[in-house]
Amino acid sequence: MSSRRSSQPFSTPLPTSRSGAQLRPESNSEFVLTSSASLPDAPALTSARSASPAPAGLSHNSSILSISPIARAIQIPSTPQSLSATPLVPTTNNVYPFGFGSDMEATSTPVLNSSGPPSGLQEPDALCQADRLRLWRHDALMQHQYQTAVFIGDTVLSITDDPNDAFWLAQVHYNTGHYARARQLLMRQDLDRSASCRYLAALCLTRLSKWDEALSVIGESNPFQNEDDSYATSDGGIKLEASMCYLRGIIYSNQNNFEKAKDCYKEALTVDIKCYEAFDELITNSLMTPVEEWDFLSSLRFDDTEDGELVKLLYTTKLNKYYNTNRFFEAEKHLQTKYNLEANSDLIQSRAELLFVQCRFRQCLELCEKVLERDQFKFSIIPLYLACLHELEKKNKLFLIAHEMAENHPEEPVTWLTVGVYYLSIHKIAEARRFFSKASMMNPHFGAAWIGFAHTFAVEGEHEQAVSAYSTAARLFQGTHLPSLFLGMQHLQLHNFTLAEEYLDASYSICKTDPLLLNEMGVVLYHKNQLNEALEFFFKALKVADELDSDTKAWVPIKINLGHAFRQLRRWPEALEHFEEVLRVSKHEPEVYSAMGLVNLQLGRTDQAVINFQEALSLAPNDPVSWDLLKRALEENVNSMASKNAG
């Protein structure tokens, strides 16, 4: 392989090299990044480099756009060669190693054969017409003038009939969003022996939602899995194999084959840790359980260089926040101090996620706002932001962001999630449901939307429909314990304790450190009258909440439940103690007062009990149980007074 790589640059003409950089259509912005990366095998490229500045001067003398790699090279005259040469490299290294046969090199490097290799080495004036047109096409593409690019691309293709030009025209079509057209072009040119062409073709097909066809183009499994892929791409680019694995994952997940999708994503990362798309899919869709995530991360092979460490730390901060918070802190600190990423929005987002898990909504909101201040439409943080706003009942801010999103990004599913959350927070359930469902239609794998959709049913007490919606969510997000937790909660409300327990157990097998889950499990046991076990779970929940250093909001319900359990166990003083603490630190709930009243009644403090019940009734005047209890307490009060008099 190394021989192949070293040989190609010589034969790569200029236009190809620039086009090669474009092979990753989704990462246009990375263009700049790659160009500054160092080149381990730079010496081999000398010849190619020497040629590059010249055409730049020729074709871009009027252009000052930095997106053009060559123009950039000119701006930094001290090292023009290495810089300008960089864009060439990823192409060659990435694309060409993948072949499907002996003729791989020929087919997969589209430009190679036809357009005379030596042209790149010639003086600018000596550029042939085709090359000049290619430059034109490329520049048009860079400046998003797709009409020009298509026009010139087609022209140059007609002139040369070079598969390379066809491939490149397909890229232009892809960028324009004409996926079918691109696909057709690739089909026509019979280019699918080249890996990069197949990748592009499959990409077009996924865009067209033709999943089966896409899968047949890209292959059902990774054909390279047995190859020795221990080398890293020398230039910092992403291995095409990894991208293909990722694409396969996308296809599988759209076919609802989540197990396979997960494997594909994992494979993609194993092949190349730089395939962040795969990592992102794994994490945001919670395809893995929290433990699995951590195990997987430690199984990944990061190279020993500084970059490897950086990536590893970055990925560490992205993982779920239920485990290993100390490792998160470590990574965060390292990134902040060593890599100067203190103001990095992704890092801030990770911190905000942790705060959210800790129920510290206020601080979380602050961080979210800090991120959004700089990047108003950072979609990845918006669900978190919405959750905070909803939790803190900031309806006005929800309203504003919903409007801004709908105005600027109506095509994003997260926009409609925002609108849904807004309606949910102002208790317009029907509207909320409509918009959640819209978001989930736009992206069927949008977990937050599905859960929001299910919540709307739960709020209205439509348990059956809520259960079915949560089930969908559970199917989509197998790695997160939340859907099964919610399912368990629904069944708990329906008093199906056995089913509830099953779901909660399932949830527990995924995540063992969510206080809410532990609390619910305690509640089930409480209802099954296994009070001591329930106590155990409540205490465990408290301990976890404590370990997460959570806000009071997280542990108040647990304390209330503890109080109830103690009450059932007739351990009155402990019960009272917990209830009193709850009343001190949280908003007053009528149930707590009623429960305290019951305890006081049992303890014979009838006057206190009467006051408790009255407090409960002043908060919830229509509670028949409290009225009944109050009546009983008052009668008891007279009796106790009478017996005291008698004694």
Added chain:
Amino acid sequence: MNSMASGNEGGVSLQVDQTFVGQLRRDLEQAFSILSERCLYESAKWTAEALNGLDLEDGDNSVDDIDVMQDASVLRTQTSYSDESDVSVLDRMSGSERRKYTLAKACFDCREYDRATMFLDKCTSPKCIFLRLYSKYISGEKKKEEQSEVILGPLDGDSTPNKELALIIGELEQYFRSTDRLKHDPFLLYLYGVVLIKHKCEKAALEPLVRSVKLYPYNWGAWLELAACVSTIDQLPGILEQIPTAHIMTKMFEVVTSQELFQSTDAVFATLSQLETLFPSFQFLKVQRALLCYHALEYNESEKLFDLVLSVDPHRLDDMDMYSNILYVTEQKAKLAYLAQLASSTDKFRPETCCIIANYYSLKSEHEKAVVYYRRALTLNRNCLGAWTLMGHEYVELKNIRAAIESYRRAIGVNSKDVRAWYGLGQAYEVIEMYYYSFFYYQRAAALKPYDHRMWVALGNCFEKLQRPTEAIKAYKRALSLSEMDSSILQKLSSLHASVGDVASAARYSQLCKEADAQS
């Protein structure tokens, strides 16, 4: 009242020693600036009144007085008071925080509470934390008022809480956990107590308040809150044990708490007299004496004292609603009308003024108008002590029992020591024949005023209605022991004994009844 007696030795020395007075004057002056700095204006006002009520020799009001007022540092070096160093620590903060504090305080003074909170967001000195949380609390109270809408409306009451309370408690607890117990700021402890009381956790509030007054005794507000925590007279000695009893502020506290708990005993009057010799022209103390007389049903004496206060300080509206109650009870329409005019010429929109006017209308049997004015008083301040109870009375007159019950209930919510409200609730429930309820409330009233025979008559009546003649007899007997031979009680006792078959006793009581009638 052992504690009071123990305080007496200190008291003797108080009166004569002029250096002590000078020291007290300096302490109060300092307290005034410390309290105003923290926007505790009511307490500051009280302190200033006390300061001006001191018995100062003329020679003392000389040059150095001006110096003291001009230069706070002089004040500090002059005082040799042991807590002095602690007091100056209270104000310590960095330059940038000081600037923020100035801004926040200005905002607070202009009633921009949320702004004040925001400016102090990241400050760490106790003084800044105090002002930040205090303005947060005030802001929460203000919003609560706004959201509660109409008095006795659907949103008025416990269902509309101050949403900041739990947050403030959380923050304060966090702060107390993270700092050394000995370094706790007295004002933060005070705020903690205030918020806990508002959050209906009186029991928990006691400890921080006691610590607050021990750390800094000249914060009158803290003493008042502490008094609010004392719900029965039995609790008072327990609290006094924990604080230095000889301190002048402790004595003030003793007097006020006893007054609120209707303890018109000689010991209380003795303590009050001591204080009065020290503060000869402090109107507050005169009002306390008047109120003590009022509780002892000595209306004439009380009226005289109030007249005295009014002649010295005619625009003092504090507690004047109590005066109007006395005039109401003694049915002095003209004087009440005069008081109402005087009050409304001073400030029409003070809850006290509204209460006085309402009392006037009530006396003229214009109960609807009275209700209107009580409502106005409550709109101005929902924590207005008397207004809720009196409005309850008006609603009883208007035969609107539901509203009456609700008013009484709210009165108890504001001050659980209000016997009239408890008793009123008992009566209201008796009217609608819910005797179990009525019994409970009479019971509470009797616990607060165990030596008032009316409570026991009411209880006996309830027992009778609940078909418990034996208990009823006991209650009536208790009532009898607390009053002179009241013929109606004797009659009840006679008929009750007859109903349980004790003919002999029945005859005896009927005989006594006849005798009592004959006497009167």
